[in-house]
Amino acid sequence: MARENWERNHDPVGIWNGRGKAALIARGHSPTDRRWDGETLEKSLGAYMMIAVQNALDDAGITVDDVDGIIGSAGGQPNGAPLSDVWGPRDYFDPPYDSEDGLTHVTGQWLRQQMGFKNIKYINNHGDPIWNLIGQAAQAIADGRAETVVVTYPNGNLPGRYHQDPSNEARGGAVWPNTWGWGLSGQGFTFNQYCQKYGTNHDRMAPFVVQERKNGLLWEHSYYAQHEPGEFTEEDYLNGRMIARDLSIFDCDRPVLAAAAYVMTTAEKAKDMKQTPVYIWDHTESLFSPRSLVQTIDDTEEWTDIQAQRSYNGSGITADDIDVFAPYDGFAVFTQYYIEAWGWRGVKRGESHDFYAGDISLKGPNPLNSGGGNMGTGRMRTVFITDPLEQLQNRAGERQITGRAEIAVSHGVLPITAGTVVMSTNPG
Amino acid sequence: MARPIVPVPDPVSQPFWDACNEGKLIVQYCSICDRRQYPPEATCRDCGFDFHLSWQETSGRAKIVGYSITYDSRLVQWHPLQPFLNVIVALEEDPVINFHTNLIDDFGTNLTEEPDIPIGATCEVQFVEAAPGRMIPEWKIVK
Structure with a gap:
């Protein structure tokens, strides 16, 4: 389905007219692994996505028959890059694993068929990050396109190194960085400009990254909680192998294989579901361009200022209202x-x-990224929705913050392309 | 010296690469927005139109605004040169416009220690052969 013009990305956005009409109810997760081995079908991305969807439906207390919309990221990786580019070509398996769909990406159509959704009237495999998908689902419900939506977010990871590009030629937009070997160095460069501008340094990131790992170890779906539950110290951080100047391996989120799903519904239907409704007060999005080739600290601060103000204008809240704040951290810088x-x-x-x-x-008093962010959980990004949801539902367990938890702001992904979701326990 | 990765022009960028082969550094210019643009795009980033986009030769002089060092690139062809230097230079007549350079003549690759990069130093463009028939801009510090 073609992408609709649903984003709230032009100022002045004004208070969202869908405020309080959509409620996030439930979440479901798959197991979290480091990689898929390319053979074990019960651990494929499709299989994990089905586990997550079923868990979300169970969490909401509904069945597939109650769902009339599926909105998801089919891409298999958070940036929508097809994993099949590095996986194939190779032989497929018996149905339903007879194509990439279900193995390295998962479309709503594939899920509908495998899980027996019979009442779907709206499917969109938009492919944008999770914040945008939550925004898109909220907008679809507010506009009446669907009443009860499952939002899907599969994140794949295959054997071998992540995002390695063996090419000796650069084409399209890759010409401008790759010809001079510019890659992740950009994240470190902008961060270095930040350090120069404000008289700080990379080592001062350590308390933040260490705290995120502590928080993540308390989230059962975290890669670290499931596979590497040991303590991570400031010394570990400071001794991290450098990827680029001012960017260490511990500033980079660890790619994992995992899937998550969410149930969002109308405020009316939410009253009859199993969990406490968390209302969407606003969603806003942005897509910027650097002034020239390289994103600078000036670009970064301008863009993030615009997006923050857009979110404040769209939701009507102020900084003082934010109890749970979940700003993206992958990269930690x-x-x-x-x-x-x-x-x-x-x-x-x-x-x-x-x-x-x-x-x-x-x-x-300042429980930043109480779910642990990507640094504390792995590169699945879904903790940025699940943790605020659980905090506002007062079911975050050991991670439950001690202060008020009535309004949450979750924001990602990059400074250059952004989505922000504002949630509240109150319909508003 | 052959470069690890060779750029392949497309219709939008072809004039830029053709100019490099002629020893000229050109960037796009939108006469309505009175704004230079690099890297080249099909339309002006500000007004969104292509009607008033043309190519404009630059002085090729630039100042170093910052740098990075890559220790572990996702670009496999660059791996043998690690760690290597990435420098950002801004065009002297329009500091908004910035470019990548490796300053290869001065600092090289396979660095054994972090080089002392003179932020603010003036550089001049030079063109190096990335592959036969394909020149790319690099910068050299003016001594």
Whole structure:
């Protein structure tokens, strides 16, 4: 299905007229593995996606017959890049694993067929990050396209190194960075500009990344909780292998194989479901372009300021209203841009590393990324929806923050392409 | 010296690469927005139109605004040169416009320690052969 013009990405956005009409109800997750072995079909991305969807339906207390919409990321990787590019060509399996669909990506159509959804009237495999998918689902419900939607988010990872490009030629947009060997160095470059501008340094990231790992170990779906539950220390962080200047391996989220699904429905139907409704107050999106080839700190601060203001204008909240704040962290060197743009807990430009040196613990006054972010859970991104949802439903268990948990803001993915979701326990 | 990765022009970028082969550094210019644009695109990033886009030769002089070092690239062809230097230079007559360079003549690759990169130093463009018939811009610090 073609992409609709559903994004709220032009100022002034104004208070969203769908505010409070859609409610996030439930979440479901698959197991989390490091990689798929390419052979074990019960651990394929499709199989994991079905597990996650069933868990979400069970969590909501509904069945496939209650669902009339599927909105998802089919891409198999968060950026929509087809995993089949590095996996194939190779032989397929017996149906339903007789194509890439179900193995390295999962469409709504494939899920509908495998899981027996009979009442679907709206499917969209938009492929954008999870924040945008939640926004798209909320908009679809507010516009009446569907009443009860399953949002799907499969993240694949295959054997071998992630995102390695063996080509000796560069084409299209890749010409401009690849010819000069520019890759992840860009994240470190912008962060270095930040450090130069504000007189700080990479080592001061350590308390933040360590705290995220602690939080992530308390989330049962985290890769680390399931597979590497040991302590991660500041010393570990400081000794991390460098990928580029000012970007270590511990600033990069670890690719994993996992799937998650969410149930979102109308405010009316939400009253009859099993979990406490969490209402979507607003969704806003952005897509920017750098002034020239390389994204600079000036670009980054301008874009994040625009998106933060857009979200505030769209939701009507202020920084003081945000109880649960989940700004994206994969790469970890992004997060300070978002904290400062939103001004959460009064943090201004250049102050994030001082903020990290204070109390950002789960039970303290500033429980930043209480789910652990990608650094604490792996590169699945879904903790940025599941944790705020669970915090606002007061069922985050050991991660439950001690202060008020009535309004949450979740934001991702990159400074250059952004989506923000504002959630509340109150329909508004 | 052959480069690890060779750029393949497309219809939009062909004039840029043709100019490189002639020893000229050109960027796009939108006369309505009065704005230079690099890398080249089919339309102006500001107004979204192509009617007023043309190519404009630059001085080729630029200043170093920052740098990075790549220790573990996702670009496999660059692996034998790790760690290598990535420098960002901004065009002297329009500092918004920036370019990549490896400053290969001065600092090289397979670095054994972090080089002392002079931020703010003036550089001049030079064209190096990435592959037969394919010149690319690099920059050299003006001594």
